[in-house]
Amino acid sequence: MSTIYILWLRQVTRYLRSRSRIVGSLAQPLLFLVALGFGFGPIFQKAGEGNYIDFLVPGVIAMSILFTSMFTGIEIIWDRQFGFLKETLVAPVSRLHIMIGRTLGGATVAMIQGIIIFLLSFIVGFYPHSLPLLPLAFIFMFLISIIFTALGTAIASKLEDMQGFQLIMNFLIMPTFFLSGALFPLKEVPRVLGIIVKLNPLAYGVDSIRGTLVMSSYFGLQTDLIVLIILAGILLSIGSYLFSKIQI
Amino acid sequence: MDNIIEVKNLTKKFNGFIAVDNISFSVKKGEIFAFLGPNGAGKTTTIKMLTTLLNPTSGELAIDGFSSIDNRDKVRMTFGIVFQDPSLDDELTAYENMYFHSVLYKVPPAQIKPRIKELLEFVELWERKDELVKKFSGGMKRRLEIARGFLHHPKVLFLDEPTLGLDPQTTNHIWTYIKDLNQKEGITVFFTTHYMAEAEKIADKIAIIDHGKIIITGTLEELKNKTQKDTLEDAFLALTGKKLRDEEASNLELLRNRRKMRHH
Numbered sequence: 123m124s125t126i127y128i129l130w131l132r133q134v135t136r137y138l139r140s141r142s143r144i145v146g147s148l149a150q151p152l153l154f155l156v157a158l159g160f161g162f163g164p165i166f167q168k169a170g171e172g173n174y175i176d177f178l179v180p181g182v183i184a185m186s187i188l189f190t191s192m193f194t195g196i197e198i199i200w201d202r203q204f205g206f207l208k209e210t211l212v213a214p215v216s217r218l219h220i221m222i223g224r225t226l227g228g229a230t231v232a233m234i235q236g237i238i239i240f241l242l243s244f245i246v247g248f249y250p251h252s253l254p255l256l257p258l259a260f261i262f263m264f265l266i267s268i269i270f271t272a273l274g275t276a277i278a279s280k281l282e283d284m285q286g287f288q289l290i291m292n293f294l295i296m297p298t299f300f301l302s303g304a305l306f307p308l309k310e311v312p313r314v315l316g317i318i319v320k321l322n323p324l325a326y327g328v329d330s331i332r333g334t335l336v337m338s339s340y341f342g343l344q345t346d347l348i349v350l351i352i353l354a355g356i357l358l359s360i361g362s363y364l365f366s367k368i369q370i
Numbered sequence: 371m372d373n374i375i376e377v378k379n380l381t382k383k384f385n386g387f388i389a390v391d392n393i394s395f396s397v398k399k400g401e402i403f404a405f406l407g408p409n410g411a412g413k414t415t416t417i418k419m420l421t422t423l424l425n426p427t428s429g430e431l432a433i434d435g436f437s438s439i440d441n442r443d444k445v446r447m448t449f450g451i452v453f454q455d456p457s458l459d460d461e462l463t464a465y466e467n468m469y470f471h472s473v474l475y476k477v478p479p480a481q482i483k484p485r486i487k488e489l490l491e492f493v494e495l496w497e498r499k500d501e502l503v504k505k506f507s508g509g510m511k512r513r514l515e516i517a518r519g520f521l522h523h524p525k526v527l528f529l530d531e532p533t534l535g536l537d538p539q540t541t542n543h544i545w546t547y548i549k550d551l552n553q554k555e556g557i558t559v560f561f562t563t564h565y566m567a568e569a570e571k572i573a574d575k576i577a578i579i580d581h582g583k584i585i586i587t588g589t590l591e592e593l594k595n596k597t598q599k600d601t602l603e604d605a606f607l608a609l610t611g612k613k614l615r616d617e618e619a620s621n622l623e624l625l626r627n628r629r630k631m632r633h634h
Contacts, residue, residue, distance in 0.1 A: 128473040136461045205457035212421050213474040214446035370423045 125215040126223035133194060133227025137234070144235075151186045151239050155179065155246050158305065171307060176251075177338075179243040180331035181304025184266060187236040188324055191267045192295055194228030195274015195361075199281055208370055217366040225275060225361065229267035236263045240335075250335045258343075259334035265350040266327035272357035279364035304328045308340050323353050374399045374526055374558045375420065380429035382415050389415045391582035392429070397575070399525075402552055402559040404573035406566070406606060408615045412582040413562045414454060417530050420560075421451055434525050447475070450519030454530040456511050460504035464495055464514050467503060468521060475522035489517040493547060509540035516544060520551055527551075529561035533568065545572055566603040576602070580610045 137144070159175045166174035201207040210220050237260075250256055277290060301315070302324035308316060319325045330346035333339030339346065375397035382390040390412040397403045407413050418424040420431055422442045430437065436444040458467050465486065472482040490496040493513040503511065512532065519527055527548070533541040549572065552559050563569055569576055570590060577587040586593060586609060590602060597605040 124473050124476070128470055132459065132462070132470060135466070136459075139461060204460065205453060205455045206459045207457075208423065208453055209457045209459075209471070210474070211423060212446055212449075212451055213471075214443045214476075215474055216443075369425065370418065 125213075125219040126226065129210075129220055129223025130227040130230065133224060134230055137194075137231040144238075147186070147190060147235060148238060148242070150189075151182045152242060154182050154185065155239075155243060159246055175243075175246055175248055176336045177307070177332070178305065179240075179246075179248045180335050181302070181328050182243070183236045183239050183263065183331055184302065184304055184324060184328040185299050186239045187232045187263060187266050187327070188270050188299055189295065190235040191228055191232035191270035192274040192290075194231055195225070195271040195276075196278045196281075196287065196290070197228075198224075198275060198278035198365075199284055199287070202370070203283065207368075211368065211370065217368075218362050221275060221362045221365040222358075225268060225271045225358065228271035228274070229264060232267035232271065233260075233264050236267070251337050252334070255334040255337070259331055262327065262330040262334060262346070262350065265354055266324070266330075268354045269323055269327070269350065269357050272354070272361040276357065276361040276364045279361070279368050298322060298324050301325075302328050303340070323349075326350055326353075372399050373397060374401075374434055375403075375560065376430075376432045377416075377420070378430040380416070380419065380431055381427045382412075382419060382424065383427045388582050390419070390426075393579065393582070393584045395577055395584055395587055397526075397558060397560060400552070400556050400558055401574045402549075402572055403561070404569040404576045405560060405562045405579065406569055406576060407562075407579040408610050410615050411579045411610075413579060414530055416579070417451075417528055417560075417562070421449060421528060422446055447522070448524060449526040449528055450522065450524035451528040452512070452515045452519050452530065452532050454534070456508075456515065458503045458511055458515060458518075461502065463500050463502055464490065464506070465499040467514065468499075468518055471518050471521050477522055485521060489520055490514075493517045494543075509536050512536060512540070512544065513547075516547060520555075520557070523555065524557065526558045526560060529559065531562055531564065533563065533565065541568075548572075566601070566606055570602045578606060578609055585609050 155175075155178065159178050163174040166172070166177070171177065198207065201210075211217070250259070301318050302322050303319055304324070308319055311319070326341060326346045326349045329339050329341050330343060330350065333343045333346065373396040377396065378394050380390055380393050381388065393412075393416070405413055405416070415424065419426045420433065420438055422438050422445055426439065430439075432438065433445050434448045436448065438445045459470070462470065468486040468490065469482065472486065477485060487496060490499055493516060495510065495514055495517065498510075503514065506514065516532070529548070533544060536544070545568070548559060551557055573590070575587070575589055576593055578585050586596065588596070593602065593605050594600065597608045599605040599608055
């Protein structure tokens with residue numbers, strides 16, 4: 123337990139200490155909210171889809187969680203580069219605990235980022251439609267955070283340096299975001315796109331936040347919950363396995 | 371006297387390249403053991419295998435009777451290590467780095483603070499305990515790492531080129547700390563270095579490794595007698611030859627060099 127706690131604490135301490143990173147990572151989601159929210163809003167309304175801000179905010183919260191958690195997972199490469207990873211790997215504690223501590227720490231950070239975006243969205247006129255569902259929304263956010271931190275950890279365990287990072291950014295993180303239904307409704311998309319979205323873990327994340335915050339879910343909250351829990355389990359297992367195999 | 375480190379027929383191959391070739395040696399409890407060799411001879415690879423960071427291809431190794439392969443957590447408890455490159459968290463303070471280590475090594479909570487204070491005072495960093503490590507110089511970081519290596523009362527301390535790139539003052543201090551703790555707490559010290567004078571002065575026993583094989587082991591006198599030379603440096607050159615060694619840079623080194631270039 124103490125191992126998990128101290129690794130969690132490290133991630134959170136580092137996050138709270140890097141104020142420029144916090145501010146910097148809020149800029150992009152805010153830009154999306156303002157530019158897309160107000161830019162597409164009128165057309166969205168005219169097409170009979172309702173309020174675009176309501177639709178967009180859950181997507182942008184999910185985006186912010188996706189980016190932050192993938193980055194904190196991938197941070198292992200930095201730790202490897204700056205040597206700190208060795209300090210944790212020679213310690214007489216189980217690597218599973220190290221991995222879980224890190225992942226919970228990263229997920230906490232991602233979750234805080236998501237909540238900040240949620241609060242900032244009040245400025246552009248957003249509000250949660252159901253207060254009783256709010257705790258559930260936070261649970262979903264945490265699940266998404268876990269999934270993508272674990273995914274980042276799994277990937278970083280196999281990478282030696284940052285050269286592959288651009289590849290991950292362009293071929294994994296960006297597609298995951300754009301093909302998640304965060305920006306557009308899934309109702310009438312072409313069939314192929316619909317299938318791709320259904321295979322995307324983040325789609326269920328976006329849908330679950332939308333379902334709990336503005337009460338409009340495409341897959342159904344139950345499906346979201348089951349899919350996300352299973353994915354979290356799978357990715358945590360893969361991440362821990364790959365992490366435990368790291369040799370330096 | 372008991373052997374605290376026992377290595378038998380240890381071999382490590384990387385994609386067909388033999389980094390460590392069937393070596394055997396032992397280190398006695400309380401001894402200061404110098405592990406010397408040219409670049410790429412297999413020193414760091416051996417330390418990594420002893421400290422459970424790398425799996426050997428074949429052979430056996432044990433620290434304090436526990437196998438570094440089958441009984442990793444027991445082994446990890448017995449040693450402290452100062453790596454060739456820094457392994458501190460730059461974004462944390464000196465105290466936090468020490469605290470982190472105490473928790474990982476299960477130092478009893480009541481002892482954590484006094485022990486950290488004792489060691490930070492010992493390496494003369496207590497005054498700066500609340501500064502972020504990224505503000506420290508190379509020498510200060512090294513001192514902090516040595517303090518950290520001793521934190522959990524290890525039986526063996528591994529030092530991989532602990533004085534590389536440090537000024538003579540810092541080097542002198544570091545060896546004073548280490549010798550002191552070697553005598554006071556009876557800690558076995560296993561170190562590598564390229565400074566022959568250092569090994570001559572400090573080590574009780576010396577092993578020289580080249581091309582993955584140990585070519586000689588013994589006390590300073592034994593080495594000098596066997597090679598008919600007056601200094602360890604001459605003995606070393608006589609044994610390993612004068613040819614320059616090229617070591618292939620690892621990915622990490624390449625990356626670090628690129629970063630350095632960008633900063634200049």
